Amino acid sequence: MRLGIRCCSLRSLLQQRSILITTPIKDSFFPSTQLAHKLGSRQKQGSVVRPVRFYSQERIHSEELLSSSPPAEVPPDDPTSDQLQRTSPFMDHLQQCISPSDVLDLTCQFTPTPRQVSKCLTYMWSSTKKMTDEQRRYELRLMFESPAFDLLLQKAMKNVGNLRNEDLAYSLLSMVKLGVPQRSRVVQTFLRACQERLNDFNEKGLSILSSCLEHMESCPNVSALKDGMRLVAKVKLNDIQNVVALQTMMRLLGKDAPLDFKRKLEMKALSMQDQFSLPNSQHMISTMATMGFRSKPLLEVCTKKIRENLHTIPFSRLFKVLQSCSELHYRDPELLMDISEYVASVIDIWSNKQAVLFLYSFEKLGFSPDALMKAFAEKVIADPDVLMLKDLLCVLKVYSSLNYDLQQQRQQFLESLSQVVESYLPKMSRFELLRVVHYLCLLGHFPPAPLELLLQDGTLEHLKTTPPKFIPKQEKLLRVVDLCLRLDRPPVPQPLTVPSSILGDLTPIRSSVSPLLSDCLREVLEDQVDTELQEAVLEEDFYFIDAVITKPPSCQTSVTEASSAGDEASPVESSHRVAVFCAIPSNFCFGTSRPCGPLAAKIRHLRILGYKPVVVVEHKLHSLSKEERTEFLRGLIFPEHHRSDVN
Incomplete structure (x- = not known):
């Protein structure tokens, strides 16, 4: 019983x-099905299948x-038991x-x-x-x-x-x-x-x-x-007294943890920073990315440890650090520069795919790794055939986006890339072909073979059948290609343009003039006789200009000043019109005044259209006082008057 x-x-x-x-x-x-196939092969070999x-x-x-016996009590942590x-x-x-x-x-x-x-x-x-x-x-x-x-x-x-x-x-x-x-x-x-x-x-x-x-x-x-x-x-x-245990706990708590508790975890981690080893520092950055929590003091501690030991960090961990920095929107220029120089120094040891992954990570951060880009360009020039198709697409995207000036290497590098592009033309999808041509056009390079293939009737008709979700991006890429062909006028064997029927009636890309910029411009032009101001100008239904200032011939600046080194001289009438437009910091490579690919193409095309482009970083206007803003804009628009006033 x-x-x-x-x-x-x-x-x-x-x-x-x-x-x-x-x-x-x-x-x-x-x-x-896979298991049955495996078992069948074993039976054919005569082995016994359990x-x-x-x-x-x-x-x-x-x-x-x-x-029926009740469970025994859980034994305590006993060193003697472990020894037995x-x-x-x-x-x-x-x-x-x-x-x-x-x-x-x-x-x-x-x-x-x-x-x-x-x-x-x-x-x-x-x-x-x-x-x-x-x-x-x-x-x-x-x-x-x-x-x-x-x-x-x-x-x-x-x-x-x-x-x-x-x-x-x-x-x-x-x-x-x-x-x-x-x-x-x-x-x-x-x-x-x-x-x-x-x-x-x-x-x-x-x-x-x-x-x-x-x-x-x-x-x-x-x-x-x-x-x-x-x-x-x-x-x-x-x-908790162990760094690994703390990091594991932080990862588990994740993004759902309340902000005040994340702050407590931050303080606990900072109190243990003396215990951080190199792996701890790497793992802490990825842990913060997992939590969706950016702690600048912790990041500074970790990046310092990483910079001191870069040569001992394997590829996978260093790549993870860059990925985590991207997720956290954290950019330490010294760390990024050190990584770029280190990867460039060992580029012959690492595979091309590893180098391409680093280039891609830097591009996501908006940072131009000049040392790495130069070293990789030399490697491609020496042996272009090492690039796979996916690597090629990534390399073209990075170099066109970061707008790195290769100087003497530029022509050789672009010709090497064109050689690889031509070898992969039969394997490319229509959209991949469009992307390749778009990247090359941003770089100001126009190899005939991919252009001719893209502008064939069959290719363009196929692009018309693109799924709806890709249509906006495809239309923008085609518009950039069309602008480059019409404005840059590349020396190709036969004139090439994108048919208007393919471009369609695109909705003009419009924007609103910055009120702060508008007020400052009016103050700058108060004492300028015969100078006209026109706001919200749209060129080619694509390039928005906040304001166009038309100056009389006596106020014109030299054509040399209006053009950057390496650009073709603009016509004389270009000095009559100044195109002033705002740009956000992400339009420039991080830590530099170098414009990224799309902005560089806009500046190049506005010069061709007869403008002297003046780019204003919008957030800089907000950081200046009213008088400083006026003087800043006057120096950009009338540099010759500004210099004489200073003298």
């Missing part, structure tokens, strides 16, 4: 705690009922295992204790990290086919109450990393066990658990555990 009541009570308890999810392991990890077994809900439930574990025969054999299959074979020879089950899972995961991708896929397939893995997971779930907190966290992390379905009952049981013991987890256990939850899909148990860890983190924040 007592035994019956006891079994009924245990059944009720297990039903309350169990998670009724039974996703089969095999179907979740490997597609059935049947795939699944741990079913009913079977596990019945086995738990047979074990390390010196046991089982652990000696486990340390010699080099694959998950070896570990499973060992569990068939010995009966592992609950702690040894946790060690087995950890060793299985750690062994796969040392394998190639192909080896890992093969070993994991064998692991999921093995009945011993099924039994090991059953034993882990049955003894979850006997595991120490740290072993519990390691076991969960190992199962997730090995690919055990996250909605399977064994994973969900471990999640529930972690919830129940969360208050007892120490710093290391919380760190391991945070690493696990960071990569898990959302489900009720995962969400509940994350919420619980956020509460525990707030209570135990002052007790």
Whole structure:
């Protein structure tokens, strides 16, 4: 009678705690068709195929009922116990295992204790990290086919109450990393066990658990555990003494953490800055990106450590630093310049793809890595065929966007790129061809082959069938190509233009005149006789000009002053008209007055149309007083009068 009541009570308890999810392991990890093909190939080779077994809900439930003894109390962290574990025969054999299959074979020879089950899972995961991708896929397939893995997971779930907190966290992390379905009952049981013991987890256990939850899909148990860890983190924040544990906790809290708590985490991290190693500094920047929290003091601490040890940082970590800086909208000119010079110095050691990825990251930051761009251009000139098609598109985008002046290398570099472009023309899609021509036009380079192919009737008709979401971007690219062909007048074998039927009736790109700029201009022109002011001028239905100032011949500036070095001389009448327009800081390469590609093309085309372009950085006007603004604009528009006044 007592035994019956006891079994009924245990059944009720297990039903309350169990998670009724039974996703089969095999179907979740490997597609059935792929697995059948693999098994078929093994049968052809004459190997014995073991049947795939699944741990079913009913079977596990019945086995738990047979074990009527209550779960043992979780043992405390005991150094003596750890020493015994390390010196046991089982652990000696486990340390010699080099694959998950070896570990499973060992569990068939010995009966592992609950702690040894946790060690087995950890060793299985750690062994796969040392394998190639192909080896890992093969070993994991064998692991999921093995009945011993099924039994090991059953034993882990049955003894979850006997595991120490740290072993519990390691076991969960190992199962997730090995690919055990996250909605399977064994994973969900471990999640529930972690919830129940969360208050007892120490710093290391919380760190391991945070690493696990960071990569898990959302489900009720995962969400509940994350919420619980956020509460525990707030209570135990002052007790955390390890930088890695703090960073892992910060990543778990993520962007959902309240701003005031992010500030507390920032202060805690700053109090531990003396403990920051080089990996800590790299990881802290990516952690802040994950949290969506930009702390300038922390970033300065980390970037200083990184700059001092650039030569010891591998490619993947350095690239991650640049990506995180981009996500945080953080640009340290000294750090970016040092990275550019370092990558340029080792460009012969790293692959082209790695160099291209760095170029792309710098372009996203709006920073021109002059040293790297020069070194990479030399490499392309020496061997143009090293560029793949995707690399070519990225390189063209970067160099056209950052408008880097290659000086003596310019013509050689552009001809080398044109050579690569022509070799890839048969493989390019129509939209890729349009992008390539657009980038080359921004650079002021017009190779005939891609232009002729783009402007063929078949190509243009195909572009008409573009999906609606790409139409606005495509129309803008075509308009830039059309403007460059008409205004730059490149020396191509036959006149090339974009048919008006393809351009269509584009809506003119209009904007509003800056009120601050308008008021300042009127003050500047008050004492200027016979000078006209016209606001909101649109040239070629594309280039917006805030104000056009028409000056009498006596006020004209020299053509040489109106043109930058290397540009063709404008006609004489160009000195009569000054085009004043505002630009935002992102229109310039970071930390310089060099205009980016689209702005550089606008300045070039306005000169051709007979204007002297005057570019005003709008935020600079706001930083000056009224008198300073007036003097600043007068110096830009009437430089000859301004110099004479100064003298």
